[in-house]
Amino acid sequence: MAVGVAGALALSLAVLTAPGPAQAAPAAAPDVDTPVATTQLNRVQPSGIAYFWAGTSGLEYSAGDGRSHWLDYPGVTPPEHAGPDDLATGADVVVSGRPDGGVTLEHRSTGVTASVTYSEGQSFYDAIGWNVLVSDKTSGGVHILRPTADGGTKDIPLTGIPAGARIDAYPTSGSVTHVGIVYTLDGTTSAGLVDLADGSVHTYMTNVAPVGPRMVFNDRWLVVGREAIRVDAAPGTEPAPVQYPAKSLAVVGDQLMAGDPDFVSGPDDDKLTAVSLTTGAQRTVLKDSDGTFGPTLDGGMLATAGTSPTDWHVYRVLPTADGDVSAPEVVFTVPPxxxxxxxLMLAGGELLMYGNATNTANAYAAFAVPLDKDGRPTGEQARRGPYLDWTSCLSGDAACPQLRPLGNGRYAVLYTDSDGKQSLEVVGHSTNVDAIDTVATGDLGGRLPSGSGRYVLYNGGSAGVQKVADFAGPGGMDGTITLDRPRTAAAVWGQRLWTPGSTKGSVVAYDLKAKRNVATVNTGAPCTPSEIQAVDTWLYWTCGATGPAGVYDRAAGRAISVPSGPAALADGYLVREDRTTHVLSLTDFHTGTAATRTLAVLPAQDQNTGGDTGRWTADRFGGNVAYLTDGGKVALVTAGVPTTPLAQMEAQTDAATATTGDPWRPIWQLSKPSTWTLNLFDGRGTIVRTLTGASTAAAVEPSWNGAWDNASRVPGTYTWELTAKPRDGQGPDLSVTGTTTVK
Known part of the structure; x- marks a missing residue:
């Protein structure tokens, strides 16, 4: 029989695994670029930490995600188990279970458990170390239950509570040998401690605040309100006044720890202060500590502190042998x-992530992260521009938000007012983060197809509407409409507007400052381009969504065929997303021949479909590529394409009075990021002032008040010379010169 059963089982398996009809192999995933870095838009408020339990070996907490997490303190030797008879070892005891009519206690370091049971006439109140507090359902009296060595439960009633007293609270703090008690008798509120060893109540203070007196204590001190007393004080000892900033938070050793995690009204609230209960001396233990605080069962405390969501830590403070507090030790770093x-926007080596990073509805802004030449973040995120209402998007707009980075640290966005009309706004000023420069378009339902530096192209929703807005100067002034023309394919780069010429394939450059055509280029396109993009010496054209497309290299005078379909032009390459497969690809054409590689496969489900500023983006100002991952983070990919030499796209160098109140503030909009030196020469050719700096994105924006290096100030005409070094090290330095005046 055994053989027969085995044979049947073998036969059954053979039938189940027999090969069926040939199946087509799944399509192989394309090879993709490995991101050089990933980042995320961090909420501007640090994660809120809630402490559920904190003992000798670790803590249980929540980091704003609603879930409980356990953490062992780094480098801590777990305490040995000594049992319920040694109350001090209860500093590492947690409640591990709540069966009906009982409580299971566990010594966390060793895993040893003990249980207590209570009668039907009792209800659970709290657990402190090896002690369980229960209340009598009939009388309201509280008992201490503690496990015994033989597995039983020791029931200890509280003694010393005046007859007729109403119990207000049993506060806990930094002790496993005592619990606080607040009671009211004949209209007078008193405060004291319950000795958990024998249940005796010791009253230390009377006439305390009747509503919620703030009580903190350890095994040495009790602090209620602004009064303190030693736990071992003789009966009849009067409490001593204690002065401290903000709120009392915990007692550690002989130190009262004070701060205000809930409301920061001044510098004292924004730090954790230790106040000696023996001398009154105060010292700062932690700066920037407006987070969560909590006493720990071992007589220490935990404090959440830091300067930003990415510099946010939980610190542990312990008592020292002499009654002082230890230096704060980082327990763990709280992730933002x-x-x-x-x-998404990339411009001039900066990543700008647009979204609501606050806890307030309709508070959207762009947050900038500086990148190195390969696309790796080099600094913290910082808000770049004011908070904007989501009404900048039209209802059902698939290309929302309408964002256009300008390569000078700023970006353009469309705002739709209550009557549906759009304003074009430029935000992100380096000197005033909340400034908004605006100009009314007079139209609605428009788009921002192009822009750089001071100029932004607007295509209205109404047929034929096309305008160029000019936002000259360093910011802080509204823009103007500098050109209003019939809509065609168009692109702005620097001070030139590129539009189709009068013959097939021709493209004309119109100088927005000189107000005239300055160049005509024959791109070789077999049509009047339906779309034009311009970056550096590259002109991209298409003949419809499915027609031929190409790039004309103005520097080499050659036409390059590229794949058709919607794409974004950058310096020497194109980026496009296949909206069917969601493959994000890069076409490198800088050699004169197009070569395409896959950067990533984007999530199938759109978060938004905002094109080259939606879920992916390319840096037109000598940079790289970024895209959103399926986890909502931002991946950064090095383009790997040589950049063109550093060039001046547009400059604003008109002379000013050059005084402290009205400095000369020239602007050179360059084609990619740089470090720069500006020398000022007097009439004899002597350098009298040298200014240096790094570009804001790709814009050089110095400020000179007319003073020489030696602080002298002489009116007259000065020659300036700007030397800019490309940050990516590719190509020669750029040098330009001119004159200005000091009055």
């Missing part, structure tokens, strides 16, 4: 909470 990215 991720906000949803609703738009």
């Amino acid at each position: 909470q991720r906000a949803i990215v609703d738009g």
